[in-house]
Structure formats: structure tokens, C-alpha cells
Amino acid sequence: SKVEARIGNKKLVGLNEVNIHYKVPCAIRLNVKFGREEVNMIGDGVLISTPYGSTGYFGSVVRKKFEKGLGLAFNNPVKKIKNRILNDKSVVNVKVLRGPGTLTVDCSKEIIKLKTGDIIRIKKSGKYAKLIQLKGKKLKCEV
Numbered sequence: 001s002k003v004e005a006r007i008g009n010k011k012l013v014g015l016n017e018v019n020i021h022y023k024v025p026c027a028i029r030l031n032v033k034f035g036r037e038e039v040n041m042i043g044d045g046v047l048i049s050t051p052y053g054s055t056g057y058f059g060s061v062v063r064k065k066f067e068k069g070l071g072l073a074f075n076n077p078v079k080k081i082k083n084r085i086l087n088d089k090s091v092v093n094v095k096v097l098r099g100p101g102t103l104t105v106d107c108s109k110e111i112i113k114l115k116t117g118d119i120i121r122i123k124k125s126g127k128y129a130k131l132i133q134l135k136g137k138k139l140k141c142e143v
Helices: 057-062
Strands: 003-007 010-014 017-022 028-034 037-043 045-049 070-075 084-086 091-098 101-105 112-114 119-124
Touching: 003 017, 003 045, 003 101, 010 017, 010 101, 017 028, 017 057, 017 119, 028 045, 028 070, 037 070, 045 057, 045 091, 057 070, 070 119
Parallel strands: none
Antiparallel strands: 003 010, 003 119, 017 045, 017 101, 028 037, 028 091, 045 070, 070 084, 091 119, 101 112
């Protein structure tokens, strides 16, 4: 399944990850809620990934992959924060406590500018990716 991020009335759907990232030169400050947990962080941002995406950017941050659920990675936090693997029905709510920042999903050229006070809701999408690989052909990524 794909992953989606909503901010206001805007929805972005990604093949395998949502990336909330700081904008140079300042770190981003976020409040991240998931299930009954809540974490405040200062750092480069957060990644929310599907199992398919766990072998990509998520894997380079966390250094492990997973088979079910959603992966939540805290990218270069000032204070150590445990990364998590959440269940399939999890919803992650991220509030920008201090921006600016950006919101992107993989396989999309669209970049949404984030500012202090913005709230992003991330969960697995009801849409599914179809991946076909033909021998000798490069894969093209489209959402």
C-alpha cells in the first residue's frame, strides 16, 4: 500500500514514504503524535515509511527494514529518540512547532512549504502500487 499525507485540504500520496524536513539553515521543531505516544523533537525532521520504503531512505536513517506497518524515523534529532514500527492502522500527526520546513512524498515533484503551526496527518493510503519490472528495462516511478 501507499502512504498519504494531508495538510489542510491538500493530500499527497507517495509510493513509500513521507518526508517532513527542515529548511536550511535552521533545524525544525516538531510535535509528533502516534497512538498514545507523543514526542517533541528538534532536528532534521521525520520520515514515515511503508515496508517497501524501508529499504530506501528510511533504511539509511534507521539501519533496518520491516515487513508490516508504518516506520517512523526521527532524522538526526538533537536528543536521541527511539525510531518505531507502528501498526498498519496507525495515524501520525505532526505539528510544526518552529519552522520553516518542507513536506514531500517520494515520486512527486511537489514540495509543500511548512510554517510554524502547520499540522500534517500521515497514514497508509487506501491506494496500492503496482510494480512491474521488465528484464532489461529501468523502472519508472509514478504515483
